[in-house]
Amino acid sequence: MSRAALPGFRDFYPQELAERAYVMNAWREVARRYGFLEYDGPPLEPLELYTAKSGDEIVGQLYVFEDKGGRKVALRPEMTPTFARMVGARLNALRKPVRWFSTPQLFRYERQQKGRLREHFQLNVDIVGESDVAADAELLALAIDVMREVGLTASDVRARVSDRRLIGALLAHFDISEEQQPLVYAALDKLDREPRSVLEKRLTDGGLAPHTVGSLFEAVAAKNLDELRVRLGGVRAMDEHFDNLRRYFELLGSLGVAEWVQLDLSVVRGLAYYTGIVFELFDTAGEFRAICGGGRYDDLLATLGGTAAPALGFGMGDVVLSELLRSRKLMPALQPAIDYWVASDDEALLPDVMFVAGRLRRHGHSVEYSLKAQQLARQLKAAASAGAAQVVILLRDQWSGGAGTATLKNLADGSERVVRGDELFNIPV
RNA sequence: GUGGCUGUAGCUCAAUUGGUUAGAGCACCGGUCUGUGGCACCGGGGGUUGCGGGUUCAAUUCCCGUCAGCCACCCCA
Numbered sequence: 001m002s003r004a005a006l007p008g009f010r011d012f013y014p015q016e017l018a019e020r021a022y023v024m025n026a027w028r029e030v031a032r033r034y035g036f037l038e039y040d041g042p043p044l045e046p047l048e049l050y051t052a053k054s055g056d057e058i059v060g061q062l063y064v065f066e067d068k069g070g071r072k073v074a075l076r077p078e079m080t081p082t083f084a085r086m087v088g089a090r091l092n093a094l095r096k097p098v099r100w101f102s103t104p105q106l107f108r109y110e111r112q113q114k115g116r117l118r119e120h121f122q123l124n125v126d127i128v129g130e131s132d133v134a135a136d137a138e139l140l141a142l143a144i145d146v147m148r149e150v151g152l153t154a155s156d157v158r159a160r161v162s163d164r165r166l167i168g169a170l171l172a173h174f175d176i177s178e179e180q181q182p183l184v185y186a187a188l189d190k191l192d193r194e195p196r197s198v199l200e201k202r203l204t205d206g207g208l209a210p211h212t213v214g215s216l217f218e219a220v221a222a223k224n225l226d227e228l229r230v231r232l233g234g235v236r237a238m239d240e241h242f243d244n245l246r247r248y249f250e251l252l253g254s255l256g257v258a259e260w261v262q263l264d265l266s267v268v269r270g271l272a273y274y275t276g277i278v279f280e281l282f283d284t285a286g287e288f289r290a291i292c293g294g295g296r297y298d299d300l301l302a303t304l305g306g307t308a309a310p311a312l313g314f315g316m317g318d319v320v321l322s323e324l325l326r327s328r329k330l331m332p333a334l335q336p337a338i339d340y341w342v343a344s345d346d347e348a349l350l351p352d353v354m355f356v357a358g359r360l361r362r363h364g365h366s367v368e369y370s371l372k373a374q375q376l377a378r379q380l381k382a383a384a385s386a387g388a389a390q391v392v393i394l395l396r397d398q399w400s401g402g403a404g405t406a407t408l409k410n411l412a413d414g415s416e417r418v419v420r421g422d423e424l425f426n427i428p429v
Numbered sequence: 430g431u432g433g434c435u436g437u438a439g440c441u442c443a444a445u446u447g448g449u450u451a452g453a454g455c456a457c458c459g460g461u462c463u464g465u466g467g468c469a470c471c472g473g474g475g476g477u478u479g480c481g482g483g484u485u486c487a488a489u490u491c492c493c494g495u496c497a498g499c500c501a502c503c504c505c506a
Contacts, residue, residue, distance in 0.1 A: 004479095007497070060430085061504075078506045106506060111430080114499070122506065270505065293506085315506055345464060378459090380466035395464065411466070 008110075008118025018334040020121065023318050023325070024103055026149040027123040031101040034142045036125060039100050041082035043107075047072040049081045052304060054272070063107050075107035079124040080297075080313065081304060087128050088306025096129035115289040115320040125294075126313030128301070133244055136277045136296060136312060137251035143281060143292050143314055144257045150321070151330040157291065159257075160264035161248075161279045164295070166241035167265060170219060173235055174212050184208075188220060189268040192286075220265040225249070228263070248277060273297050276312070283324055291324065292316035339365040341383030344394040347373035352394055352402065359425050360392075384411055392424060 005011050012020060028038070050058055063075040076082060079102055087098055102124045112118055125142055127135045140159060147157045167188075176184055183206045187199045196217060203213045222228035225246055232238070245263070252261050261279075269278045278295030282288070294314020302308035325331040340360050342353045350373075357367045368386055370379050376393070383391045393407040402421045409416045 004497080057504095061506095076506095080506085108506065110504075112498085113501090116505090120506080124506090290505095317506075343465085347463095375463060376465055377462060378466090382466085384466045391466085393465070397464090407465090409465075414466085416465090 006118070008112040010117065010119065015334045019322055019326075019331055020318060022332055023150065023322055024121065024123075026146055027101075027103055027316070030142060030146045030149050031123070031125060033145070034099070034138070036099045036101040036142075039083075039086065039102050040104065041076075041079070041086060041102075043076055043105065044073050045076050045082060047074045049085070050074055050077060052081075061108055061110055063109050076104065077106055077108045078315070079104050079106065079122065080126070080300070083124065083126055083313075084301050084304045084306060084311075087126075087309075088301055088304065091128070091307050091309060094129075097135065098126070098128040101125040115323055117319055121318040123316040124313060126311060128309050128311045131298070131310035133248045133277070134251055137248055137255060139294065139312055139314060140261065140279055141252060141255040141257050143279075143294070143316060144260045146316065147260070147281065147291075150325055152324070152328070154259045156284060156324075156328060157260065157281055158284050159261045159279050159281050160267045161245075161261055161277060162263070162265045162267040163241055163245055163277050164274050165276055166238060166245065169235075169238045169241055170216075170232075170265075173232070173237060174216055176208065176212070176216075180206060180208060184216070185268050188266045191217075191220070191266040222263065222265065224263050228265075245277070269293055269295060273300065275299055279314070281316075287327065288320050288324055291320050336385070336387035337366075338368050338386055338388050340367045340390050340392055341379070341386060341388035342367060342369040342392045342394070343376060343379035343383065344396075344399075345376045346394075346396040349394050349396065349399065352399060355402075356392055356394065356406075356421075356424060363425055 010016070031038070047059070047062070047064055050062060058077070059074075062077055065073060067073050082104075083100070083102070087094065087100070091098075103121055104124065105119060105121050107119050109118060110116070123146070125139065127139060140161070144157075144159060147153075171181055171184060183203060187203055190199060200210075200213050200217070203216075204210050208216075219228060219231050222231055225242060229242065249258070249261065249263075252258050267278055267280055269280065274295040275298045276296030279293070280290045281292040282290050292314055294312070296310070296312040298310045298312075299308075301311055322331065340357075342357045342360075344350070344353050353369050357369050360367045368383075368388070370382060374382070380391060388411055391409045391411060393409060395407065398404045398418075399406060399421075405418045405420055406424060407416050408419050408424075
């Protein structure tokens with residue numbers, strides 16, 4: 001029998017659980033600040049929920065099995081289908097736009113790598129019912145504020161932004177056919193990982209004219225809208241998309257996150273899914289996978305069988321973000337901390353120790369004491385390593401069965417004072 | 430799913446061309462120390478050298494398989 005957790009699954013020891021809680025608390029805090037409401041759904045869903053959106057190929061990447069009722073079920077690999085179902089079922093009754101978030105544990109049956117396990121927690125934030133680009137700006141600002149909340153800066157993390165519709169217009173402008181588009185998207189996606197010459201050859205092999213490929217890469221290298229416009233020589237067909245993106249960047253400036261954001265048309269994300277502005281957050285040093293990815297998916301709710309409604313959202317996993325925080329020394333260490341440790345110099349006083357501990361606990365304090373007889377020095381040592389703020393010391397000769405006094409020692413500065421038994425229970429922490 | 434690299438204590442690492450009982454630091458537990466913590470000194474527990482097989486008088490070391498981790502591909506929550 002193997003003693004280890006399944007590959008890609010994690011045991012959360014207290015330190016790791018504290019780290020997970022730290023990240024998830026930051027998620028909740030920022031989502032709350034933006035007025036988003038938390039929801040959740042089942043971790044186990046009908047398999048069709050995912051095949052309807054992504055096709056049968058996805059089954060190979062899921063934890064799938066048949067339940068005892070003969071239903072084909074899957075552990076949820078993503079939250080969006082569940083979200084779409086829940087929103088779709090009550091769309092008419094919900095206040096619009098819907099602003100919801102969730103922090104589900106998700107599962108994928110894939111070979112694990114750094115930053116990519118078979119199980120992770122993911123912040124999901126979605127907006128439904130608003131097509132204005134202001135919603136896109138609000139969404140990205142929220143993601144960026146999570147970075148701020150955990151101590152990262154614009155020099156650590158950058159948001160890369162693209163627009164599916166603008167890319168579409170660009171490809172049309174270059175007369176790139178429908179069949180060639182997947183090839184082009186794949187090449188864009190690999191721009192920062194493979195030499196440009198290799199990618200160019202792949203595209204020309206795929207039937208694109210060399211001068212088209214050159215102009216395409218030239219255009220995609222633009223770092224901002226003005227640069228792009230110049231490189232395209234002022235193409236009218238894209239004015240609408242330019243205006244839209246320009247307003248997007250302006251609104252991001254109003255929200256105070258402009259310095260985090262840059263145009264990058266090589267951002268691709270899921271092809272079948274997104275219909276408008278897409279973005280991803282990544283570490284500027286390029287050490288890790290994308291921290292977060294998302295965008296506008298206006299057609300998805302209709303595809304999943306619900307009512308059509310404009311929608312957008314992002315997912316941010318705990319694994320990459322935690323790795324980044326640890327590497328930047330921004331992950332807080334678990335600090336054990338209790339209010340009181342109760343000690344004594346006589347093991348016969350254990351009932352008194354437990355009586356005092358019980359009273360203090362009923363007053364709402366966190367209290368610990370030695371469960372076995374130990375020298376006083378040992379108990380003090382244990383108190384210090386448990387992070388006790390104060391130690392209540394019951395001394396045989398002073399305590400007198402509760403009628404006498406106890407010594408209250410402050411472990412931070414070593415100061416002591418003598419208190420009556422009945423005073424002990426009215427001391428502020 | 431395909432290919433490459435790596436597996437020694439909870440962690441970081443030692444161990445002669447293959448050679449006795451696999452060591453050290455940190456961490457953990459205890460002693461010096463029955464009226465007082467952090468320090469120091471001393472001691473203790475903890476290993477099927479990932480697992481299985483092979484070669485050899487002898488394997489942590491060499492070979493094969495397998496499992497796991499890391500990296501790349503695929504795919505992107």
